[in-house]
Amino acid sequence: MAFLEISDLRKRFGSLEILKGINLSLDKGGFLVLVGPSGCGKSTLLNSIAGLEPITSGDIRIDGRRVADLHPSKRDIAMVFQSYALYPNMTVEGNISFGMEMRKIPLAERKAAIERVSKVLQIGHLLDRKPGQLSGGQRQRVAMGRALVRDPKLFLFDEPLSNLDAKLRVDMRTEIKRLHDTTGTSMVYVTHDQVEAMTLATKIAVMRDGEVQQFGIPSEIYNNPTTIFVADFMGSPAMNLLPARVENTGGSVSVVLARADGDELRLAVGEEKGKLLLRGPTPNLIVGIRPEALTDPAGADRHAKNVVEAECQIEVVEPAGSDTFAVTRLAGKDVVARLRGDALVHAGQKTFLAFNMDKAVFFDPATERRIA
């Protein structure tokens, strides 16, 4: 049995159903990231786990124990909030020790715990300050300290990095990952940033409108998205999603895309996927190709079995140092290709691009679900 088990969890605010039957599980020591656009119910789910929101129906188990009816403080959980939620009237030390004080832990023990945590997070010199006198990064550390000092079974984080500037965010991300590695405590982490999700998680749950769209390990989510939504949400730049038509010419199956000049681009898919496509519900589908599966021929994956090279008109070139992003037009959409940093392409020029069809995914436009 998994360490954290959420089964058929539902949450209603009045007549509005915000969580529509959530099923998730996490092994001990795992790092579960809930990711999804703003308003999809991530915080509500996290608050339900914490016990800050009563649930309408369903079950939550931590370490085999039903917690749905337990008060937040009895669940052996610590939480880091988006706004940090440091008590403004207390010093850093007061903030960290408040929980222990409420639990009537003796003063000597409290002091020792504060010392231990402030050493881990390097906030020893801040203990006498009020939260108002701290920088964003320092507040973040104190908020983590307050959670850490409890030595809980489960850590909850609600978008802990979204208030930091870009540089600090990357640093703190590493710090959280290190914290997870050293303490080995199970964590549930909410973010709307898919990069954070990919870098931190051992398991990702992609959420949309109160439902889990896909639940799996990061590489699975990235390489095998089950819906258009997941494909589009994960990855930056986003996956190219292009309307196309399936054709079977002389035993080889290919998808046909409209080019800007009225011609057609024919991309042969492998035998396996071809069969699935022919058996699929519709000849009209959506092809998903990640930018890194669309490169200059010299940079293409040598182990790929189905690579199609085609000449494309480049409209915009965006050098980004390590990579160069080139934009062309296919099927009425902007298509982003990811070329090597030193690839020689210019806007307005025609050049050959390699489509790695091994990595392409195919969706039914009606159900938005994966066909192959």
Added chain:
Amino acid sequence: MTVLDMDVSDAKRMARMRVINRIVIYGLLGIFAVLYLMPLFVMLVTSFKTMDEIQGGNMLALPRSPTLDAWVKAWGQACVGLTCNGISGYFWNSIKMVVPAVAVSTVLGALNGYVLTKWRFRGHTLVFGLMLFACFIPFQSVLLPMATILGNITRFGITLRSTFGTSFGLGDPTANLAFVHVVYGLGFTTLFFRNYYAAFPDELIKAAQMDGAGFFQIFWRIMVPNSLPIIVVTVIYQFTNIWNDYLFASAYAGTGDAMPMTVALNNVVNTSTGVVEYNVNMAAAMIAALPTLIIYVVAGRYFVRGLMAGAVKG
């Protein structure tokens, strides 16, 4: 005349207009300030004069030889109705009524605001609407029903006294008045605190819950210590209103030893034995006004800050 000349004369004209504007604005402000301060000034100088000087001289003139005689007399010997023991007793009556009334109504208002924003229950908007409505009930319409309630409380106090030997303060006019002011003020204090706490981050409450703090621990340890601006606003508002109240005071404690300051002051001024002692009256009025003045001076800057705090979400 060149173009440049015209520009220069334009600039000059604009500068002159600005100066004139300033003069008009500051002049008007000055005039109104003087107008408002005039009564206070007259009261103050008169209270330090002797009766001879008042009868003979100019109302606005400074006292020739300032004396505290009138203040001493107002405090200790002035006649309120038939007793001539000064206003000191009534001053303390007011203090004994105001301090508990302000304290209780502020604490209850804070609790109400806390519950209405952080522990929402079904129908909380209706309850708040009714509390808000209480702010608009005129004093006069409360008078009679309240008199009936106070009568019942007093009767209950008498029953208690005959059984236990003490009424536990029930029916005591000062306690009655404090009760009336708590009830009447609750709408306002609730409104103040509710609006302040509406902008108070919910996550702080959640964090405290996770830390294991209960309803009252969160209130006393988290809410109250972060409410200084609104506490100051509420205390000033309640203190000034209750201290200055005349209607309830005269209706429920209008006679005898329990009179509050406002009623006593009125009686001092109306008790005429021969000449009207303006200096004593003015000194008594100054003493009556002093506590509210002190409250403003001490806490005034928080007052403004507190009023702003509710307006701008932090």
